[in-house]
């Protein structure tokens with residue numbers, strides 16, 4: 001038994017890299033609450049932009065912060081309209097389940113996270129002193145921890161790490177193939193300013209952009225959770241960087257319509273993964289990848305309506321008039337990976353296949369809001385748009 005165990009640990013530390021069609025590693029780094037127009041005028045951002053591809057039509061899902069983080073790994077924000085601690089039942093699957101089908105390694109690195117398994121709403125780093133000490137790790141900026149399918153599984157919980165762990169993994173060459181990172185409440189700009197956060201981002205990112213920073217083709221996304229101005233369409237900056245960006249694309253712009261669901265769709269397309277049967281299906285794939293795979297992006301039909309300032313109805317909405325039961329996924333959709341829904345989701349939800357769902361596979365989901373454009377529930381079926 002003993003030699004087998006040792007082998008197990010070795011293979012974890014040196015997990016084989018699963019090559020993607022356009023990149024082999026994706027790192028998404030989230031800053032807080034800034035409008036597109038203001039960020040693109042910031043000098044540190046202007047400097048970073050020279051190295052990457054700027055998405056000029058990227059929209060967040062809603063306000064406030066937390067639902068956007070939740071949406072990015074689960075394919076919906078389930079009506080969530082606040083930042084308090086929530087739990088999402090274990091019969092809701094996430095990106096982690098999709099990556100598992102191909103043994104693609106992943107981690108979340110959250111600055112100031114006291115340790116894997118930390119569940120509280122926030123933490124104070126006493127060694128920083130009282131002035132800054134209240135604004136470190138917050139649960140609402142952790143993409144994964146609200147999902148019971150992650151927080152009740154020790155193996156998965158052990159992947160929710162800190163920036164100290166990132167430093168160590170970078171030095172050891174063991175940064176996983178999918179990574180989500182949130183700096184603390186100062187460095188992400190939440191409790192500071194636009195330029196405080198972009199200055200942090202530039203200093204953090206420059207060393208990671210050299211050709212030799214990662215042994216495999218690595219795309220690093222710098223993005224924001226949501227815009228600052230609730231009165232305008234929720235447009236944010238997303239910039240793709242790293243040695244996975246072809247040299248001739250550096251300093252370019254991509255005007256395809258994207259949302260946080262586009263990351264899910266892009267990962268599925270890149271690694272030929274199954275789908276979640278939610279708003280991940282039909283979301284546009286980053287052109288960087290679509291150009292390689294031949295995936296056809298399209299503008300959502302109601303693109304003129306984009307606003308996304310108020311959360312729609314859902315089981316996590318805390319207003320009684322906006323509370324509805326958890327929607328069944330649409331188990332009949334084919335996603336950007338060219339595959340049907342994850343088997344485990346189909347087994348779980350098969351008996352609900354006659355329930356209507358808001359997930360129609362056209363990518364229009366990203367344009368729903370709680371103001372004038374509620375999600376429309378249809379019988380389950382394929383995308384016939």
Ligand SMILES: *[C@@H]1O[C@H](CO)[C@@H](O)[C@H](O)[C@H]1NC(C)=O
Nearest residue numbers: 111112113114125127128162
């Ligand atoms: C707490 O702050 C100190 C000083 O800034 C820093 O060195 C340390 O890494 C921080 N701890 C965590 C868990 O972030």
Ligand SMILES: *[C@@H]1O[C@H](CO)[C@@H](O)[C@H](O)[C@H]1NC(C)=O
Nearest residue numbers: 096097100149153154155156
């Ligand atoms: C716990 O997570 C591991 C690693 O992701 C996975 O292989 C396993 O199936 C999960 N267990 C359950 C009960 O979901």
Ligand SMILES: *[C@@H]1O[C@H](CO)[C@@H](O)[C@H](O)[C@H]1NC(C)=O
Nearest residue numbers: 131132134135185190191192
């Ligand atoms: C930090 O942000 C909170 C609101 O999120 C606010 O109450 C507090 O005054 C802010 N502190 C500083 C020092 O900006």
Ligand SMILES: *[C@@H]1O[C@H](CO)[C@@H](O)[C@H](O)[C@H]1NC(C)=O
Nearest residue numbers: 230231232233307309310371
């Ligand atoms: C977006 O929705 C918010 C909230 O209802 C509203 O205040 C704002 O006027 C809307 N903006 C646009 C451009 O429609």
Ligand SMILES: *[C@@H]1O[C@H](CO)[C@@H](O)[C@H](O)[C@H]1NC(C)=O
Nearest residue numbers: 081082083084317318319320
């Ligand atoms: C929903 O949660 C927010 C944040 O905690 C709170 O301000 C608001 O009052 C809550 N609304 C209801 C109807 O409970």
Ligand SMILES: *[C@@H]1O[C@H](CO)[C@@H](O)[C@H](O)[C@H]1NC(C)=O
Nearest residue numbers: 089090091092326348349352
């Ligand atoms: C999913 O879990 C929730 C909460 O436990 C439960 O109410 C719901 O019936 C479950 N749905 C399915 C299909 O298992």
